Amino acid sequence: MEFYTYVNIFETKGLEYLLLLSFLALFILLVRYLSVPGTKDRVAGEKSSTPPH
Amino acid sequence: MNNTAVFTSEFNRVFKFFLQELKPRGKWLTPFNVISIPIIIAGLIILYFRFVYGLGSVTNLSQDFPWGLWIGFDVVTGVAFAGGSYVVTFVVYVMRNEKYHSIVRVTVLNGLLAYVFYAGALVLDLGRPWHIVNPIIGNSFGYNSVLFLVSWHFLLYMIAMFVEFSPVIAEWAQLEKVRKFLSALTLGAVIFGITLSILHQSGLGALFLMAKPKIHPLWYSEFIPVLFFVSSIYAGLSMIIFEGTISHKVFKHLIGEGSHHHYDEIVLGLAKGAAITMFVYYFFQALLFIHEKRWELINDFWGYWYLVEVIGFVLIPCFMFAYAVRNRNLGLIKVASVMAILGIILNRLNVSVIAFRWYAVDHYYPSWEEIVVTLMVISVEIWVLRWIVTRMPVFRNP
Numbered sequence: 516m517e518f519y520t521y522v523n524i525f526e527t528k529g530l531e532y533l534l535l536l537s538f539l540a541l542f543i544l545l546v547r548y549l550s551v552p553g554t555k556d557r558v559a560g561e562k563s564s565t566p567p568h
Numbered sequence: 569m570n571n572t573a574v575f576t577s578e579f580n581r582v583f584k585f586f587l588q589e590l591k592p593r594g595k596w597l598t599p600f601n602v603i604s605i606p607i608i609i610a611g612l613i614i615l616y617f618r619f620v621y622g623l624g625s626v627t628n629l630s631q632d633f634p635w636g637l638w639i640g641f642d643v644v645t646g647v648a649f650a651g652g653s654y655v656v657t658f659v660v661y662v663m664r665n666e667k668y669h670s671i672v673r674v675t676v677l678n679g680l681l682a683y684v685f686y687a688g689a690l691v692l693d694l695g696r697p698w699h700i701v702n703p704i705i706g707n708s709f710g711y712n713s714v715l716f717l718v719s720w721h722f723l724l725y726m727i728a729m730f731v732e733f734s735p736v737i738a739e740w741a742q743l744e745k746v747r748k749f750l751s752a753l754t755l756g757a758v759i760f761g762i763t764l765s766i767l768h769q770s771g772l773g774a775l776f777l778m779a780k781p782k783i784h785p786l787w788y789s790e791f792i793p794v795l796f797f798v799s800s801i802y803a804g805l806s807m808i809i810f811e812g813t814i815s816h817k818v819f820k821h822l823i824g825e826g827s828h829h830h831y832d833e834i835v836l837g838l839a840k841g842a843a844i845t846m847f848v849y850y851f852f853q854a855l856l857f858i859h860e861k862r863w864e865l866i867n868d869f870w871g872y873w874y875l876v877e878v879i880g881f882v883l884i885p886c887f888m889f890a891y892a893v894r895n896r897n898l899g900l901i902k903v904a905s906v907m908a909i910l911g912i913i914l915n916r917l918n919v920s921v922i923a924f925r926w927y928a929v930d931h932y933y934p935s936w937e938e939i940v941v942t943l944m945v946i947s948v949e950i951w952v953l954r955w956i957v958t959r960m961p962v963f964r965n966p
Contacts (some may be wrong), residue, residue: 549894
């Protein structure tokens with residue numbers, strides 16, 4: 516099974532642009548998601564900042 | 569006392585100290601020893617037959633399948649796992665992020681040993697192993713081959729990592745002046761090492777560029793060097809998390825209590841890096857999926873196998889890492905790191921062994937001897953790692 520296939524680089528360009536744009540948008544969302552402390556942290560932080568009665 | 573006398577007495581002291589340190593410590597009858605000693609003995613016997621009677625006597629390799637488990641797992645996969653070394657040294661010495669300084673020594677040691685043993689396993693797979701020096705001594709440079717780049721980079725990177733680790737050896741041997749001199753070389757060695765690493769991690773992928781008709785189109789791509797490089801980053805980070813988890817249990821007595829708490833923060837940072845890199849890698853794969861119209865190939869066994877690798881062992885662990893970092897779930901990070909490691913093993917074996925000549929009627933399967941020798945290489949590496957870690961100040965903050 517010795518064969519070569521040649522890819523037409525213009526055939527899928529539209530989809531590739533869409534994918535790249537969605538990647539950039541999702542990448543920003545992922546970095547923001549990882550940067551903000553999670554629920555457990557927020558709850559712990561709020562508890563520690565509440566003054567004792 | 570003149571200089572010669574000082575040097576002789578110092579040399580004698582270090583030599584006696586080294587002999588003293590060679591003696592075994594601790595219990596001999598541990599579960600790891602009981603399992604690994606028979607494997608090492610069996611592996612050595614198999615290697616005797618391999619070097620006396622040739623590769624065909626112990627392996628299932630042939631002219632059609634010249635690369636098997638020893639290249640696919642030991643060299644191609646093992647080197648990817650050593651990627652953690654260049655990532656962490658880059659973060660600590662170039663980006664000046666001190667948070668990860670405490671894991672630099674153990675990470676560099678792991679990287680160095682991985683290269684010595686896994687890249688060293690290349691010797692086992694060469695039909696004429698004495699030719700391994702040819703690209704170095706110029707008997708036959710072969711600079712048109714990617715292997716020329718890979719062999720030189722392996723050699724130089726091993727030297728660079730040894731220089732990076734050498735201050736620890738000097739500290740252990742109580743050679744203060746030597747340690748100061750070697751520490752001054754660290755930054756240069758790190759920058760040199762990172763450059764080499766980036767090139768040969770991708771170079772390992774470039775080895776497969778010439779095998780286009782033989783690799784299944786779902787795994788072959790002109791961008792395979794880029795994929796190998798990007799995946800080596802998260803492979804290394806996942807391996808640091810995995811090895812660190814084991815080290816923190818096995819070598820608990822060598823690590824201070826404060827370091828355990830600090831280590832949790834390090835693991836979260838490493839997991840964050842792994843999640844981002846896996847996300848980038850996944851999109852590279854998605855882009856190639858569209859660019860090469862791979863959907864036409866997805867509806868058969870190889871297509872489903874490809875989806876298992878890319879979705880099951882890249883996208884899912886990526887989300888697991890991200891969710892675990894957000895919720896500070898260390899248990900989930902450890903599970904995700906194991907899945908990422910399995911994904912890397914699967915990917916490298918798919919490219920080099922499983923999807924290689926996928927159309928052949930008689931496919932290659934590793935012989936039991938190949939598996940035993942691979943386990944022997946891993947066992948010996950762990951023995952050496954344990955010997956060094958229990959004697960040298962590897963877990964101590966530099």
